[in-house]
Amino acid sequence: MAFNVLVVDDSTFYRRSLRRLIDEDPMLNVVGEAKDGNEAIALAEKLSPDVITMDVEMPVLDGISAVRCIMENTPIPILMFSSLTQSGAQATLDALEVGALDFFPKKFDDISNNNTEAVNALRTKIRLLARRKPYIVKTKSTHNDPSMMSFQKDSSVTPAHKSKAEKVSSSAIVPSGKRYKCLAIGASTGGPVALQSILTKLPSNLPVPVVIAQHMPGSFTAAFAQRLNIISSIDVIHASNGMKLECGKAYIAPGGKQCVVQGEAHNGTLVVRDTESHEKVNYHPCVDITFDSLASVYEGDVLAVILTGMGQDGKLGCEKLSQIGATIWAQDESSSVVYGMPKAVTTAGIASKNISIDDMASCLLAELGL
Numbered sequence: 001m002a003f004n005v006l007v008v009d010d011s012t013f014y015r016r017s018l019r020r021l022i023d024e025d026p027m028l029n030v031v032g033e034a035k036d037g038n039e040a041i042a043l044a045e046k047l048s049p050d051v052i053t054m055d056v057e058m059p060v061l062d063g064i065s066a067v068r069c070i071m072e073n074t075p076i077p078i079l080m081f082s083s084l085t086q087s088g089a090q091a092t093l094d095a096l097e098v099g100a101l102d103f104f105p106k107k108f109d110d111i112s113n114n115n116t117e118a119v120n121a122l123r124t125k126i127r128l129l130a131r132r133k134p135y136i137v138k139t140k141s142t143h144n145d146p147s148m149m150s151f152q153k154d155s156s157v158t159p160a161h162k163s164k165a166e167k168v169s170s171s172a173i174v175p176s177g178k179r180y181k182c183l184a185i186g187a188s189t190g191g192p193v194a195l196q197s198i199l200t201k202l203p204s205n206l207p208v209p210v211v212i213a214q215h216m217p218g219s220f221t222a223a224f225a226q227r228l229n230i231i232s233s234i235d236v237i238h239a240s241n242g243m244k245l246e247c248g249k250a251y252i253a254p255g256g257k258q259c260v261v262q263g264e265a266h267n268g269t270l271v272v273r274d275t276e277s278h279e280k281v282n283y284h285p286c287v288d289i290t291f292d293s294l295a296s297v298y299e300g301d302v303l304a305v306i307l308t309g310m311g312q313d314g315k316l317g318c319e320k321l322s323q324i325g326a327t328i329w330a331q332d333e334s335s336s337v338v339y340g341m342p343k344a345v346t347t348a349g350i351a352s353k354n355i356s357i358d359d360m361a362s363c364l365l366a367e368l369g370l
């Protein structure tokens with residue numbers, strides 16, 4: 001059965017182009033089009049689509065306002081189309097904060113020229129976001145909203161995977177007593193909301209530095225770090241080349257680059273560089289590359305967490321960390337927007353615990369002795 005899609009964009013050309021590209025996928029079916037936010041709200045209620053593609057800037061009512069209204073009244077997974085500009089980044093982060101699940105670069109050339117790679121990526125994102133059940137993520141927001149809407153996988157579509165990892169809550173966590181020198185986090189689709197849920201609950205006296213690799217375009221990560229820094233007690237910094245890692249600070253890897261750590265465990269230095277020719281990776285930053293470097297510097301004294309995301313990035317890095325005694329945790333399936341990256345480390349037997357995003361921060365604090 002095909003997933004029903006509502007396309008929202010003020011450009012007639014873009015709507016028709018998207019309809020054509022989406023309808024060519026046998027798993028997808030465009031059931032309606034809207035040219036502004038008001039029409040989107042009305043059609044979302046009338047058609048109950050499985051997923052909505054939403055433009056940001058539209059007349060009458062903008063995309064962010066439409067997302068907020070839809071999430072409050074008829075929660076449906078929403079994929080934002082975003083320009084890769086600083087203002088586009090801010091608007092997209094606003095949309096994610098009020099409930100959109102993911103975003104896709106709005107490039108007219110890719111759509112009009114039927115760019116195969118871009119079209120396949122778009123269809124994949126739409127299929128993955130469809131059929132998600134509402135899930136409230138409790139977090140501090142820049143909009144003074146105590147929680148944000150996320151979605152969990154519909155178990156009637158894909159059965160939940162059984163793993164050997166222990167499913168724990170914050171009330172049941174038993175700290176290992178291990179002393180750590182670094183907290184590492186990898187994330188992709190759904191990661192911005194998940195990271196906000198965690199970082200806003202970490203104190204400024206955190207006894208370790210936090211190194212974060214989130215799949216995100218280069219024009220987005222600086223705005224993302226700035227936003228998190230405003231609402232978090234811990235300092236959140238957009239990583240740059242040559243920075244010394246300090247306890248009580250979180251470092252967001254720049255998009256479009258690779259971020260590695262070099263040096264010694266008490267004197268780690270960030271190196272931000274281009275992807276090297278021998279590194280056959282699709283992600284920039286790549287969680288595997290970042291985690292691999294942490295293994296060389298901190299050895300087994302790393303607490304690594306894989307959050308929601310598409311694909312298997314992070315699995316190889318976690319394998320290396322695990323082999324030298326590091327602790328690996330993964331976000332659980334029910335609170336993940338896309339259970340790809342967490343599933344990869346869980347099914348491989350690498351993750352020792354599966355934890356809901358709502359419990360993740362408190363579990364981390366307990367494990368770190370706070």
